[in-house]
Amino acid sequence: MTVSEKRLVKLQVLLTDSELAAIDDWRFEKRAENRSSAVRELIWLGLKLGEISPQQLDDFLAEMRKL
């Protein structure tokens, strides 16, 4: 069994109204427990995508960051 981590970090993130609405929509669609767990799941999914399809992740990122 893994020893649980001692420290919890609070992370403050700024979101626009529409971004928050998108997270909430995803949360209900996927039946996530609450908003925080929805955000944590989305982060994990992003990391996972980087592992299984790094090229696709880079393409998404480039599109997101382009001016």
Next chain:
Amino acid sequence: MTAGISGTALARQFARAVLADQLIADELTRLALIELKYRGESPVDDAAALLGAILSIWRGAAGATPAPFSTRALLASVPPPPDTHRMMVLLVDVLGLSALEAAKTLVVGSEHAEDLLNEGRSKLTLARQVSAIIVEDEPLIAAELAEILREMGVTVAGSAKNMSDAITLAQTATPDLVLADYNLEDTASGGEIVDAIRSFHDCRVIFITGFPEQVLGGDIAEPDFVIAKPYGMNAVKAAVAQCADNMASAALGEK
């Protein structure tokens, strides 16, 4: 320029005051620091250079339709910066830059610096009605501040010399704005008095102090503006007008 405070701290506090939003101002400051570092510009700890970078990022965000969750999406939702006249007045009269330094920060031609400044000063009107109280133990200074405020059209509800008077006054007057001297004869500092007032009444705060680094480095809640002593009438006017603007746009945002 105010001595004893790092340029970064000064620029960040100024951005917080102008944006009236600590989180977004800090985010902009972080982005600007990265931008300066990326460009290899040093020294990084230069308030004017950092403010210039903050403004350029802030201005560049307007009107874009960026991808959701991108940094640009975040910036696009920030209200636009005050116009160049107002920024000129804030940079010179409140932050203490020279007109030329301010023009450079705002990326306007140095030949326009004085004109912009004078026009900005003449256009300092209140965006909404403002009521204020003054916390100051020197009667002459309190009277002078009250006079400056009244001249601008601010309703001055009174002035207090110490903690208990200030609390009583704030309770009855529920002012929009508290103008406070930081170092008082009283055992409580202006900071502690303002903290006590803010615990029961939400209001904007302008500190006037001979030691700005004390205010910005302290544990008390951050004020909207810090004006260094000896203060000029223009500094008080500019800070009050910007507070009124921020109150007006905050009220719009709530609707």
